[in-house]
Amino acid sequence: MQFQNKIKDNEIIVFADTSLYSKDSIFKCLYWYGDKFHANLSFADSNTYRVSVKPISTTQLSSDELENLLLKLERDLVDFNLRDIVTKETQNVRDLLIAKAFSNGEFDELPPGEVSDPVGFNPNLS
Amino acid sequence: MEANKVDRKSRKFKDFETFDLKESTQYFLLPFRFHRVTAEKEIIVNEVGDYLILPNGTFEKIVKRQINKEIDAELYGDLIANFFISEQAIPPLIDVLATRYRTKKLFLNYFTGLHIFVISLRCEHTCHYCQVSRVTQNRDLYDMSIANIDKGIDIMFKSPNSHVTMEFQGGEALLAFDNIKYAVEKAEKIAIELGKGLTKVICTNLAIVTEEILEYCKEHKILISTSLDGPQYVHDKNRHKPHASSYELAVKGIELSRKILGHDQVSALMTTTKLSLDYPIEIVDEYFNLGFQGIFLRNISPYGFALRTDKSKYETDKFLTFYKKALDRILDYNFKGHYFTEDLARIFLTKILTPFNVGFVDLQSPAGLINGVIVFNYDGAVYATDESRMLAEQKDFTFKLGTLDDTYNDLFFGKKAQEISQIWANEGLTGCSECAFQQYCGADPVHNHATQGDMYGYRPTSDFCQKNMEIIRYLIELMESDVRIKKIFERWAKTATH
Numbered sequence: 001m002q003f004q005n006k007i008k009d010n011e012i013i014v015f016a017d018t019s020l021y022s023k024d025s026i027f028k029c030l031y032w033y034g035d036k037f038h039a040n041l042s043f044a045d046s047n048t049y050r051v052s053v054k055p056i057s058t059t060q061l062s063s064d065e066l067e068n069l070l071l072k073l074e075r076d077l078v079d080f081n082l083r084d085i086v087t088k089e090t091q092n093v094r095d096l097l098i099a100k101a102f103s104n105g106e107f108d109e110l111p112p113g114e115v116s117d118p119v120g121f122n123p124n125l126s
Numbered sequence: 127m128e129a130n131k132v133d134r135k136s137r138k139f140k141d142f143e144t145f146d147l148k149e150s151t152q153y154f155l156l157p158f159r160f161h162r163v164t165a166e167k168e169i170i171v172n173e174v175g176d177y178l179i180l181p182n183g184t185f186e187k188i189v190k191r192q193i194n195k196e197i198d199a200e201l202y203g204d205l206i207a208n209f210f211i212s213e214q215a216i217p218p219l220i221d222v223l224a225t226r227y228r229t230k231k232l233f234l235n236y237f238t239g240l241h242i243f244v245i246s247l248r249c250e251h252t253c254h255y256c257q258v259s260r261v262t263q264n265r266d267l268y269d270m271s272i273a274n275i276d277k278g279i280d281i282m283f284k285s286p287n288s289h290v291t292m293e294f295q296g297g298e299a300l301l302a303f304d305n306i307k308y309a310v311e312k313a314e315k316i317a318i319e320l321g322k323g324l325t326k327v328i329c330t331n332l333a334i335v336t337e338e339i340l341e342y343c344k345e346h347k348i349l350i351s352t353s354l355d356g357p358q359y360v361h362d363k364n365r366h367k368p369h370a371s372s373y374e375l376a377v378k379g380i381e382l383s384r385k386i387l388g389h390d391q392v393s394a395l396m397t398t399t400k401l402s403l404d405y406p407i408e409i410v411d412e413y414f415n416l417g418f419q420g421i422f423l424r425n426i427s428p429y430g431f432a433l434r435t436d437k438s439k440y441e442t443d444k445f446l447t448f449y450k451k452a453l454d455r456i457l458d459y460n461f462k463g464h465y466f467t468e469d470l471a472r473i474f475l476t477k478i479l480t481p482f483n484v485g486f487v488d489l490q491s492p493a494g495l496i497n498g499v500i501v502f503n504y505d506g507a508v509y510a511t512d513e514s515r516m517l518a519e520q521k522d523f524t525f526k527l528g529t530l531d532d533t534y535n536d537l538f539f540g541k542k543a544q545e546i547s548q549i550w551a552n553e554g555l556t557g558c559s560e561c562a563f564q565q566y567c568g569a570d571p572v573h574n575h576a577t578q579g580d581m582y583g584y585r586p587t588s589d590f591c592q593k594n595m596e597i598i599r600y601l602i603e604l605m606e607s608d609v610r611i612k613k614i615f616e617r618w619a620k621t622a623t624h
């Protein structure tokens with residue numbers, strides 16, 4: 001089913017493919033809208049997130065402002081998804097880096113024990 | 127394409143043995159963060175604070191592996207050299223990066239340096255935004271007792287830091303000058319015995335300073351830190367002194383202090399109030415004309431009376447406008463060949479442009495409280511920061527760590543300290559964790575608590591966040607827009623580390 005991003009009744013609604021966007025990234029994005037908007041995430045169907053923001057105050061935003069907000073939300077969702085990819089892909093290297101930085105040499109080779117491996121990258125192969 | 131044939135373990139990470147490393151699109155990402163600086167430019171910042179400014183859209187290309195080693199050779203080289211990407215899963219120079227990271231967090235090695243002794247709560251000023259001082263002659267009630275001074279010194283020298291700073295604050299600290307003398311002489315003796323460095327500072331409005339006091343300061347190498355809010359019409363409105371001009375006394379005191387102690391032994395701090403916001407140029411000019419080498423454009427503290435009186439309320443937006451106008455003026459002086467800095471910018475720029483960090487308690491992660499500063503109150507209570515004791519004056523004891531009768535361990539590693547430590551690193555805070563400016567910024571649980579009601583804080587409405595994010599972004603925008611400004615900023619950052 002085809003979903004179209006839209007502005008309806010003062011609410012901005014954006015749809016995001018669940019195979020492309022992570023839930024974490026959407027929440028991280030919506031976090032920054034929480035000061036001025038009711039922010040909501042739900043499923044439009046099993047493959048599509050429905051992301052919506054609605055101004056908290058009763059004041060109506062102008063149609064230009066709403067249009068800009070729609071653009072901003074679309075852009076922010078992309079930005080936060082990209083950030084999330086970097087965070088997740090680099091988590092192991094980051095853990096290793098910080099372990100090394102605060103160690104007294106014990107991490108100069110490989111970190112002992114199990115390193116968390118959420119995205120299927122095994123550092124012990126290097 | 128070869129990589130398509132392999133059984134991928136994830137959407138993004140492929141078995142790296144299957145990579146042909148000569149194939150230009152195959153690289154690994156290293157930890158870094160991203161922010162939009164202007165409509166055309168974006169910034170990426172790595173884990174040790176190195177940054178690259180790039181045209182919009184580049185971040186997306188990097189993540190999507192669309193940077194080609196041959197076609198985008200220069201960018202590719204920059205990304206590799208600055209640890210944003212690597213051709214191996216674990217970069218061969220990871221130990222170099224780890225050392226850089228350690229350097230950025232070196233302040234943790236030293237632990238508490240600044241020990242604030244609130245030597246007296248008495249004051250002869252009645253500033254409208256001051257939340258703590260008392261106009262009284264009652265020494266017994268509002269001066270730190272000799273017994274508490276002894277205990278404070280004892281705790282101070284238990285710090286693992288090889289160089290400690292003892293800062294006397296008030297009220298008006300000079301009203302208890304005899305006690306300061308006692309504390310200085312005792313601490314000097316112990317410092318020599320223990321082989322530790324000791325810096326002594328008196329924070330004073332200089333209204334009651336005398337030649338005799340200053341001669342003593344000279345003999346004991348005590349630094350003077352005073353308050354100057356700008357020209358007379360700003361300063362005197364902010365700092366009310368019955369039957370006298372606080373400004374005239376401050377300026378006279380600065381001159382006398384410089385004459386006796388030496389020019390560089392006297393510093394001044396300004397507090398921005400609602401009134402100050404209308405005079406960015408005049409305030410900068412005042413500092414310049416009085417021969418200071420810089421100014422620290424500080425936000426007013428949100429504590430105590432300052433939070434409760436309308437007089438001191440103003441929005442961060444207005445502060446930012448004020449800040450930018452003042453910074454422009456400061457840059458003008460620099461364009462004309464003068465060396466004149468803005469110290470908040472200097473702190474950020476040192477973090478942005480050098481491998482080092484700055485021991486500034488409000489902008490550290492883990493936060494500066496306990497790790498960098500501790501406050502011994504006149505009544506024997508111990509607080510995490512200067513702001514914490516101001517909260518306590520409003521009966522909010524959230525950041526009271528104990529009293530001078532407690533042990534060092536209980537104060538610095540006790541339950542309260544542990545509770546605060548859960549949220550004192552911005553690396554682990556929502557909003558901050560993916561913020562490109564994380565390495566340049568810090569965490570301030572006391573500020574969060576005072577302004578938002580909880581230590582964790584909520585970044586979208588945080589004035590701390592709004593202010594820091596915009597100032598950092600603005601500094602970067604300025605550097606990118608004018609090579610002269612970049613040179614000036616580099617000089618400021620360089621001199622801050624010497």
Ligand code: SF4
Nearest residue numbers: 558561564567591595
């Ligand atoms: S407080 Fe704001 S600017 Fe500072 S690191 Fe956190 S999100 Fe970034």
